[in-house]
Amino acid sequence: MAKLRPIKVSIFTVLVISALVSISECAKKPASVARKEDIPFIKCQVCEKLAAQLHHQVEKKRAEIQPKKISEYQIIEITENVCNLKKAEADWILLIDIVEQGDKLQLVEQESEGQCNSECKTIERACQEVLGYSDTDVAEYLYKSKPDIGSFVNYLCKDLTTACSIKPPPVPKDRTPGEVFVPKSSKEAEMEKILKSMEGMPGAPGMKMYSRDDLMNMKNFGREDGEEEDDDDDEAQFPSKLGKALRDKESTKSDLKQKITHGIVKTKDTLKKHANKVSNWLRQRWRGLKKAASKKSTKAGKAEL
Helix, strand or coil: CCCCCCCCCCHHHHHHHHHHHHHCCCCCCCCCCCCHHHHHHHHHHHHHHHHHHHHHHHHHHHHHCCCCCCCHHHHHHHHHHCCCCCCHHHHHHHHEEEEEECCEEEEEECCCCECCCHHHHHHHHHHHHHHCCCHHHHHHHHHHHCCCHHHHHHHHHHHHCCCCCCCCCCCCCCCCCCCCCCECCHHHHHHHHHHHHCCCCCCCCCCCCCCHHHHHHCCCCCCCCCCCHHHHHHHHHHHHHHHHHHHHCHHHHHHHHHHHHHHHHHHHHHHHHHHHHHHHHHHHHHHHHHHHHHHHHHHHHHHHC
C-alpha cells in the first residue's frame, strides 16, 4: 500500500482508462480542418438536411416525453447543439460523405458513421454558417408554429436565411478531391458516443481516447506536485504495473465494460438534471436581458424620428 500511495488516481479514472485501452484501436491523429472553399457548393444541401434533422429531433423528443409537452428550452438545446460535432445532436454529420459528381458536390448519406476528417469538419462549418445566431429564432418557430417538414425547410433555407436562394456555383475542374469515406468500427463509435455524452459535464472534463502505447509512454503518470523524490522508483514502475493489471483483466473486459457504461450513464443523468436547471435559469435571464435591450433600442429609434 505504501508503494501505491503516491499514485493518487481515482477508481473511476482507472476504470475508464482500462475500458479505453481495451477497446481503443487508434492512436492520436492530426486534427483535420474544414475546407471553407467547398462550403458554397454544399450550403443549400446542408441547410435542407439541417432542417430535416431539427424537425426529426424535435418530434423525437416530443414523443419521448409524452404525455408531457416539450418546452421551448428543450428545443433551444437541440438547435444549439445540432451543428456541434462534440454533441450527440450533430451525429447526423458523421453519416454524410461529400461526393464530386461532374461540376457539383453531392451530400451522400452512408449506412454507418465515418471517421471525422476534413469533409466532416466542412459540413459542420457550413451548418454553423447557415444557423448563425438564429438558433433561438428557429427554436421559437418550431415551438410556436409546429410546422411540417416542408414548411420548415422553406422557412430555414429561404425565409430566415439565403442558403437556398442562390444557385450553387460550378465546382472548379482543378478542385482537389476529398478523402475517402472510412467507416468507424462499432466499438470505436460506441465509446465515442459515451465520451461525447459526458463532454462539458462536471467531474468528466476533456476525456480522450488513448492507445496502450500512449499510456505506457506518459511521463509522471499520476504524479502530483510536492511529492518526495524517493517515490520516483514507485512512479517509474507504475506504467508496467498498469499494463500487467490491464492484461489480467482481459478475460473479464466485457463485464467491466458493461459496469462502466452503466455507471457513466447513471452519473450523466444525475449531473445533467442539475446542469439543466442552472442552464435554464441562465438562459431565461439572458433572453430577458436581450428583450429589454431590444425595447430600449426601438424606443431610442422612435425618439430620434
